[in-house]
Amino acid sequence: MAKKPENKNYKIVAENRRARYDYAIEDDLECGIMLEGSEVKSLRTGKAQIAESYAAVDDGELWLVNSYIPPYEQAKTFQHDERRRRKLLVKARELSKLWSATQREGMTLVPMVLYFNHKGRAKIKIGIAKGKKQADKRATEAKRDWQRQKARLLRDHS
Template sequence: MAKQKTDPNYKVIAENRRARFDYAIEQDLECGIMLEGSEVKSLRAGGSNIAESYAAVEEGELWLVNSYIAPYEQAKVFKHEERRRRKLLVSRKEMADLWNATQRKGMTLVPLVLYFNHRGMAKIKIGIAKGKKNHDKREAQAKRDWSRQKQRLLKDHG
């Protein structure tokens, strides 16, 4: 992954940082995403949000629901809908695995990162996740605070 970040074509467009706080991510998967031309142009300009979106398996296909891609101003005739459902591209085996995962109680598919890969193709990383309870969230916050405090103490006394 570190190699991709140094690549000039690799660019993170949108990140769902809240997902790692609200969900316990068991597994993640890279998917292709079917976009229209004006959507790709808008993504290159940086106008998108995947925080409120989710992925769903419907009729044997994987869909990204409620993701926002800003309208592209220069598109006069071929404008796109901002919050339309977008088809995600995965293999049949991966689709079966995702469907089986979502059938388990409490499991859902959440988008984690939307990015352009090293070839310049738009990709989305989705995670198979289970919702965290409030006490789990507080515990994670306490661990994070303690590690920050330790770093400060080591820096001051180091």
């Protein structure tokens, strides 16, 4: 397993575990995300979902579409829309790279992890991915099963 960061401010809010199964991730990119106040408070409770969401380049801007951030109960007057499009913050060079990957190469932008970094800012990791065929998924699953079985054999016979 991967080492967890030792900083106390780092906190994973939502993770798309199925992304690595459904897509072959070529590259990933850390993006900032524009949120309203009640959205940040709601994220701190840790109940957001990004499993059904995707990122898209539209009119020269990067957007996170169909992510779910539940309403914050204590915010009475200024509530946010749960499934609104949220703008992602990237540099112009990175945006042009993402646009060319999605338009020319047929790639997809898949959100992988939504988290608070060590400074306490909300970030999202976007994967530049290509969809896997059913045979590729089976091969990945077989490889993972073999790794588990190999580890079990080594553990039992050592």
